Amino acid sequence: MDTMSAPSAMTSGTGGPHARQAVFTAMLEQHRGIVLKIAYSYCRDTDDQRDLVQDISMQLWRAYPAFDPERSRFSTWMYAIALNVAISQLRSSSRRRRQHLRVDDAAIAAVPDQAAASPEDTLALHTLHALIRRLDPLNRALMLLYLDDRSHRDIAEILGITPGNVATKIGRLKQRIREQIA
Structure with missing residues (x-):
């Protein structure tokens, strides 16, 4: 709709x-x-x-x-x-x-859709938002769209890049975030 x-x-x-x-x-x-x-x-x-x-x-x-x-x-x-x-x-x-x-914890806490089930989930979500806020504007937008379950095609259309580039960038960003969390 x-x-x-x-x-x-x-x-x-x-x-x-x-x-x-x-x-x-x-x-x-x-x-x-x-x-x-x-x-x-x-x-x-x-x-x-x-x-x-x-x-x-x-x-x-x-x-x-x-x-x-x-x-x-x-x-x-x-x-x-x-x-x-x-x-x-x-x-x-x-x-x-x-x-x-x-990173401002109060602003991050205000982000909608944060119905975390446990303190560990809440901490993980805060950590993820903190990492996203440190990204440059294009990569931040890319991750927000990805986390909002947008398709690679939609992300590509919104950001003006190719779907292949979206997939590559998402893969690299996920790896970078994994390394920073570890």
């Missing part, structure tokens, strides 16, 4: 701006976990996370008229835009501050 039936009203030009806004709002709500996950992964403090969520949402709204449900699923399109906004913000922020993001 990724494209819902509503985008046809948006692309056909029927329904007017209120219908388009209603469709966009419904799609954004359905996939809001994508935006939250990216914000939590790319920003360490809550205010920056909120700002990034707002920036991503605004950019999604601006780009929404160009969304073509025949070309890609909404979630794939959303991931691509959200990651581009997050990476751009990270680059401009690091230029201004000239410092790298540090």
Whole structure:
């Protein structure tokens, strides 16, 4: 139900701006976990996370008229835009501050989908998130998409690389993470 039936009203030009806004709002709500996950992964403090969520949402709204449900699923399109906004913000922020993001346990703890069953699982999840936060923006995006069970084809489309390159990079990143955990 990724494209819902509503985008046809948006692309056909029927329904007017209120219908388009209603469709966009419904799609954004359905996939809001994508935006939250990216914000939590790319920003360490809550205010920056909120700002990034707002920036991503605004950019999604601006780009929404160009969304073509025949070309890609909404979630794939959303991931691509959200990651581009997050990476751009990270680059401009690091230029201004000239410092790298540090791991912030409070921000990591706020990431959704952390229903760990035991303290060991929670620790392992925190360790994994800490390692992901240390990756460069492209590899961080790659791992977030991989951990979100996206297909290699979807990841390739979102990041603008080949599926073969996705498989190679994921293999290398998994090996690197295994070595750092060991």
